[in-house]
Amino acid sequence: MAPQETSPDGTRRRPHRVYREGAEPDPRFTLANERTFLAWLRTSLALMAGGVGIEALNAVAPGASNPARTALAVLLLGGGVVCSATAFTRWAATERALRTGQPLPAPKLAPVLGYALTAVGVAACALLLITGS
Numbered sequence: 001m002a003p004q005e006t007s008p009d010g011t012r013r014r015p016h017r018v019y020r021e022g023a024e025p026d027p028r029f030t031l032a033n034e035r036t037f038l039a040w041l042r043t044s045l046a047l048m049a050g051g052v053g054i055e056a057l058n059a060v061a062p063g064a065s066n067p068a069r070t071a072l073a074v075l076l077l078g079g080g081v082v083c084s085a086t087a088f089t090r091w092a093a094t095e096r097a098l099r100t101g102q103p104l105p106a107p108k109l110a111p112v113l114g115y116a117l118t119a120v121g122v123a124a125c126a127l128l129l130i131t132g133s
Contacts, residue, residue, distance in 0.1 A: 018092050022099030029098050037091040044084035051076030
């Protein structure tokens, strides 16, 4: 077994690419960064649950399956996947910036997610008005 790499404070924490750099920041900042990471994960779970819910409505709707509902469900599921995939990357970049005293990285996903959810909401309203269910 390979020897464990340790961070500057002697602990064996992962990911090494984050913890091997800089000095230990104030724990309040690290915990706030962790809470933000968990909030992004909750957002991704909500998006995926919305996608599953819309597709479940599609499955029980009378008549043929509605491709617009399926597309809306896929958009929400895809948004949840992207959100969860980028949450850890964002956490690591912020933690690295805290440890090295660099400026915090700009939020890249937040504006995209905000505009995308606006478009999905408008599409969902239009779908309800068109299909009546």
